[in-house]
Amino acid sequence: MGLSVLAGGLIGVERQWRKKLAGVRTMVLVSLGATIFVSLSSMVASDTSPTRIAAQVVSGIGFLAGGIILRDGFSVKGLNTAATLWCTAAVGTVIGAGYIQEGFFAALMIMLVNSVIRFLSQRFDQFAEGYRTESLEKNTNSFLIITGKRSSEVALRTEVINQLDRYVLSFCHFVCQDLAENRIQLQVEIEPAANADLAVKEIVTQLSKNNHVLEVFHLAEEGETW
Missing domain, CATH: 3.30.70.260 (ACT domain)
Incomplete structure (x- = not known):
């Protein structure tokens, strides 16, 4: 469980650094909660599969992510944060199932997407806006x-x-x-x-x-x- 706290904290640091709606505590709780649920399947003596618990985690995290998404006029905010919550739950389920290395690799990939891909996305928006402006000037x-x-x-x-x-x-x-x-x-x-x-x-x-x-x-x- 400590490892899931660490993995969720890594994701949350990047989110809180950018002052997003969900920061370190939220990501840690999501990751830890998913780990606890999946670990439960290995604690009981029945033949409960971790994948069954993981499926319920995926359904439950949708309600939490839905509360993050806000609509402001014609714009929608919080989609990336909601997606990050969803991915953090996936990290927790993987670690809870005993796949430690895979879980931390997934956490690092989420951080990479939220930082590097964000930069590339902004560059693309700037390029597209410049192209539209240039096209209008020629017309x-x-x-x-x-x-x-x-x-x-x-x-x-x-x-x-x-x-x-x-x-x-x-x-x-x-x-x-x-x-x-x-x-x-x-x-x-x-x-x-x-x-x-x-x-x-x-x-x-x-x-x-x-x-x-x-x-x-x-x-x-x-x-x-x-």
Whole structure:
């Protein structure tokens, strides 16, 4: 049991150093508790298998891990801590079953994942964010020109806005001009986005099928304004 306390403490030190929700004490208790449960199977005279006890530990630790996970708006916190709790329980069960070396190796691997992989994950996020920013800087505004009947102005405006919302696009200008023969022309300037070009082409396809639309086309010329 002392070895399970040591293994759980190694994992908990890294968690507490980063000021996570579960620190040294929590990891030690999880590891020790799992070891006690699995050790029970070897203490009784019946043919109870350690794997049966381990299966119950896996189920029980899910409730503890679930209490760590918090939702803050659209973000979820505590997933890594909950996963670490789950892995710590696994370390305790392995040590409790008598596999000391394997248990400590697993504890070291958990520490490695929480430190080194965390660094690589942050680097990847920085690279991805830089790539998205560079892509947006290269893109220019797109222009959508829709011609329809004056009596259908409200329906046309609504349909265009719905299509933009569908593809998560934003516009910076939305102008309506009167034309001859009771026609109007909607001119929409769409802000740059990573998927803007393909999305606008799909919007043109959808609008061309609309009965209120007489003509629709797409411009993507840099620096063009109204």
